[in-house]
Amino acid sequence: MKKTPPPISDAEAQVMRELWARSPQGADEIAATLGPRQGWQLATVKTLLNRLLKKGAVTAERDGRRFLYAPAVPEDAWVADTGLSLIDRLFGGHLAPLVAQFASERKLKPEDVEALKALLKEQGHE
Numbered sequence: 001m002k003k004t005p006p007p008i009s010d011a012e013a014q015v016m017r018e019l020w021a022r023s024p025q026g027a028d029e030i031a032a033t034l035g036p037r038q039g040w041q042l043a044t045v046k047t048l049l050n051r052l053l054k055k056g057a058v059t060a061e062r063d064g065r066r067f068l069y070a071p072a073v074p075e076d077a078w079v080a081d082t083g084l085s086l087i088d089r090l091f092g093g094h095l096a097p098l099v100a101q102f103a104s105e106r107k108l109k110p111e112d113v114e115a116l117k118a119l120l121k122e123q124g125h126e
Helices: 010-021 027-038 042-055 075-091 095-105 110-122
Strands: 058-063 066-071
Touching: 010 027, 010 042, 010 058, 010 066, 010 075, 027 042, 027 066, 042 058, 042 066, 075 095
Parallel strands: none
Antiparallel strands: 058 066
């Protein structure tokens, strides 16, 4: 049975993206990257890492006097679960209203239309 990734807040997702890009990392390294971008102090990063640890989204391994953190959840699993959750919440699990909403807000590019056609064909919907 496939384990569902834990729910991750937007702020926690920023930390996870850093760990998915390069891991393991210490809290100080993550803070050095995210601090200037997000306006976060080291304490904020440590709080987010502790939340992620409690959720089982990251692992921590002692390295001398500090901990090195690594993702325990694959990025693709989190993206898939988050996307499905969003579709369920906003569109009752139906994809057509999602595509219609995006198409009404932004003109679909020809490559988007072709990708959608290819996807439908791949799913057996000619």
